[in-house]
Amino acid sequence: xxxxxxxxxxxxxxxxxxxxxxxxxGVYPPGSSLPSVRVxxxxxxxxxxxxxxxxxxxxxxxxxxxQRNSGRTVTNDERLIMKLKEQAAARYVEQYFTHMxxxxxxxxxxxxxxxxxxxxxx
Amino acid sequence: xxxxxxxxxxxxxxxxxxxxxxxxxGVYPPGSSLPSVRVxxxxxxxxxxxxxxxxxxxxxxxxxxxQRNSGRTVTNDERLIMKLKEQAAARYVEQYFTHMxxxxxxxxxxxxxxxxxxxxxx
DNA sequence: GTCACTGTATTAGATACTTAATACAGTGAC
DNA sequence: GTCACTGTATTAAGTATCTAATACAGTGAC
Numbered sequence: 001x002x003x004x005x006x007x008x009x010x011x012x013x014x015x016x017x018x019x020x021x022x023x024x025x026g027v028y029p030p031g032s033s034l035p036s037v038r039v040x041x042x043x044x045x046x047x048x049x050x051x052x053x054x055x056x057x058x059x060x061x062x063x064x065x066x067q068r069n070s071g072r073t074v075t076n077d078e079r080l081i082m083k084l085k086e087q088a089a090a091r092y093v094e095q096y097f098t099h100m101x102x103x104x105x106x107x108x109x110x111x112x113x114x115x116x117x118x119x120x121x122x
Numbered sequence: 123x124x125x126x127x128x129x130x131x132x133x134x135x136x137x138x139x140x141x142x143x144x145x146x147x148g149v150y151p152p153g154s155s156l157p158s159v160r161v162x163x164x165x166x167x168x169x170x171x172x173x174x175x176x177x178x179x180x181x182x183x184x185x186x187x188x189q190r191n192s193g194r195t196v197t198n199d200e201r202l203i204m205k206l207k208e209q210a211a212a213r214y215v216e217q218y219f220t221h222m223x224x225x226x227x228x229x230x231x232x233x234x235x236x237x238x239x240x241x242x243x244x
Numbered sequence: 245g246t247c248a249c250t251g252t253a254t255t256a257g258a259t260a261c262t263t264a265a266t267a268c269a270g271t272g273a274c
Numbered sequence: 275g276t277c278a279c280t281g282t283a284t285t286a287a288g289t290a291t292c293t294a295a296t297a298c299a300g301t302g303a304c
Contacts, residue, residue, distance in 0.1 A: 010291060012291080013130060036251085050291085066251070068251060069299080095218075096236065103147050172262060191269080192272085192279090
């Protein structure tokens with residue numbers, strides 16, 4: 001997990017997205033237990049309150065379960081994970097097209113441009 | 123120009139991006155004059171100070187020129203515009219791949235997924 | 245029972261952003 | 275010269291975010 005933040009958005013929101021991706025990509029497998037708030041806060045280099053806020057948000061999304069005095073675990077609901085993963089992917093696709101269209105680039109041209117860079121090493 | 127803002131990022135930053143896209147896409151052609159700070163502020167529904175901040179940022183990027191007492195114009199430097207447009211497009215491509223990779227999706231699969239949605243109406 | 249660990253809550257301070265209400269200097273039309 | 279418009283600057287207030295420093299209740303190992 002790489003905790004790198006930009007200062008153009010709230011840190012807690014960025015944490016939510018990072019952990020979301022960790023769960024949706026399988027880095028945090030279904031049912032596995034998460035480090036404690038305090039440990040995660042140290043790892044990420046943020047205040048425990050900030051990490052707490054992010055984890056609370058993840059819980060309302062159903063991605064994380066909390067056992068009041070014994071830590072948190074990733075949900076076991078693999079169908080939910082798969083569904084959210086597909087939704088996220090679809091959102092990224094549309095976000096790409098939207099950005100390119102606002103530059104005056106059609107969906108077709110946007111697709112060609114992307115296709116030509118699949119092999120690039122970035 | 124559609125002035126719609128989310129509250130997860132600074133409004134002034136969002137204004138910068140919207141006007142940038144307007145210039146790079148040709149909605150604001152090279153050399154054309156921009157509405158005044160106060161008019162743009164009303165259009166966008168924000169405080170003049172906020173619009174001023176965004177326009178100042180655009181000027182440091184070289185996309186906009188200011189004639190101290192007679193308004194602002196879009197730069198005439200079409201090469202700069204073209205260059206920035208290509209850079210922005212390349213950035214969106216990489217951003218897409220990065221997002222998909224953090225979901226555990228390879229560049230190749232990310233390209234296929236996108237290709238399959240070119241024709242969608244969104 | 246003690247200790248070390250959980251999540252959670254509260255208070256205070258610093259900072260950034262946005263709005264609001266002004267003000268000033270320069271320009272161009274009349 | 276007056277008026278209406280430019281960009282720019284300043285001050286104050288409200289809000290959101292993050293940090294810091296605590297505190298409390300519950301659990302499990304020993």
